Amino acid sequence: MPELPEVATVITELKSCVLNKPVKQVKVHLDKVLKNTNVKQLNDALVNHSFVDIKRRGKYIIFCLSNGLFLVSHLRMEGKYFFEAKGSQFDLNHVLVEFLFQDCDQLNYHDTRQFGTFHLFNRYQFENARELNKLALDPLDQEFNHQAIFNKGHKSNKKIKTFILDQTNISGIGNIYADEILFASKIHPETLAKNLNLSQYQLICQNATDILKKAVEMKGTTIGTFTFKKDHTGGYQHFLKIHGKKGKQCQSCNTTIIKKKINGRGSYICEKCQIQR
DNA sequence: CAGCGTGTTGAGGA
DNA sequence: TTCCTCAACACGCT
Secondary structure, eight states: OOSHHHHHHHHHHHHHHSBTOOEEEEEESOGGGBSSOOHHHHHHHHBTOOEEEEEEETTEEEEEETTSOEEEEEOTTTOEEEEEOTTOOOOOTTEEEEEEETTSOEEEEEOTTOOOEEEEEOHHHHHHOHHHHTOOOOTTSTTOOHHHHHHHHTTOOSBHHHHHHOTTTSSSOOHHHHHHHHHHTTBOTTSBGGGOOHHHHHHHHHHHHHHHHHHHHTTOOOOTTOOSBTTBOOSGGGGOSSTTOTTSBOTTTOOBOEEEEETTEEEEEOTTTSBOO
16 A cells, blocks of 8 residues: 555554554554564554654654654555544454553554564664665655666666656655656666666656655545545545556557566556657 | 566575 | 565455
């Protein structure tokens, strides 16, 4: 489900309902989602403390705690958060973690495929965490610039789609927006990163910023069953031009859109607009 | 029944 | 060492 716009949307929603509420208890129904901690440590860290801020780095969600600790959450493929107000009825099926607040509201972490992760860090660990420090800037960052991306890309033997999906090159892009960005840039996803010139990287970066910014405004894309809240779906799905459109006509040239696997990822391409070189 | 998937990582090869 | 590819993770849906 989540690429940068979806994670940003989840964070906005979470901030509207869970900030500054003291935690009563954390229940964990699947131990392996806790990567560097355990139920006892998590409860010691959270009980009688609250989330004072929630931030994003790449596709990671960072819960900043009132005691200076950090709970870092990654949704991977299917992680979702469901806020349940006091007294509401909910299904615990596929809920892996329950955060119970002292006011009896609660936040449930739901993940059918169980790929999501939680890390608990103190400030030193947080500032030195490899998972976070290796992330590149994302396309919405003020300092994001195509020159730095080109400097890496022109030495890379990867296909450009694989290159922009690599979070150490650009963070925040996933399989859906990668297809959209390359289509908007009229670049074939299998073009080798080293064969693109500076102005093509400028185009990719500008389209990445434009598309992600718009997707954030639209509260992300919904495909299949994803909802960040049960009664709400993302609006960017209506703006997708290429991803998921196999067999349909390209909006700009009417050519039939094809699908092929690129480094294991389903990829949608207009072979007329996106010339391979 | 087989194939597929919004993400990442570690193993293994070059 | 570095760079790259791919299986694996687990489950529901087509």
